[in-house]
Amino acid sequence: MWKYEKKLQYPVNIKNPNPKYAQIIISQYGGPDGELGASMRYLTQRYSQPFNEVKGILTDVGTEELAHLEMICAMVHQLTRNLSEKEIVDSGFDKYFVDHTNAVFPIAASSLPWRAEYIQAKGDVLADLHEDLAAEQKARVTYDNLLRLIDDPEVLDPLRFLREREVVHYQRFGEAEQKM
């Protein structure tokens, strides 16, 4: 089971709304290498694992990814507050707004909704861990791309934290694989 802690893993406090940034950052919620897929991938793979180290790391990293999707959602929420109709239209946010208003819905930057095909569970410890190692690198590249396109320090700060976590998770999955 899980227990909710009323906090973010790392603070998000963005003063200036920016729907253009929201539309690309949302990919780390509902995109192919986003945090929703990451948590579902690891938590789903746990049940067929033969080794305790792997069950442990998948449970703990999968749980941390839930905290990451909450941070991404907080960023999208804060970037889409108090928008005027003109800002909604001029930023191209109108196409999202017409379906979801300012709710946070899991889609990719390209507007494709989240799909279960973004994750895998093969029931083989080597296949699953290599899937996870690749997933962490793909998420890291997505953060690198976001860091290139954004120049608000209040947005960059939590994105840099999340990018670092991909590197740490890659390291831990690699150690789990070497233990076998």
Add this chain to the structure above:
Amino acid sequence: MNKAELKKRIHEMDFAIHELSLYLDTHPTCRKAMELLREYRARRDELIKAYEENFGKFIVTTDDVPTNGCWSWLSSPWPWDNDFLEG
């Protein structure tokens, strides 16, 4: 330390504790990591004590039952809102 600084310090301890638990998943016999885990848990307890002496119940989970007759889980700030640490 003011309220926001104390909250930030508690969150830093939470992060260190989490990071050590991931490390222990792949280094389950590392005594140094277990020692650090105990040390950070003790430091977190001290920070929570300092917070509660000055600012009232530190609400993180529904286990934190307030004594003032009000279910302040609902009224304490929500993490996705602006200025959460200041609240």
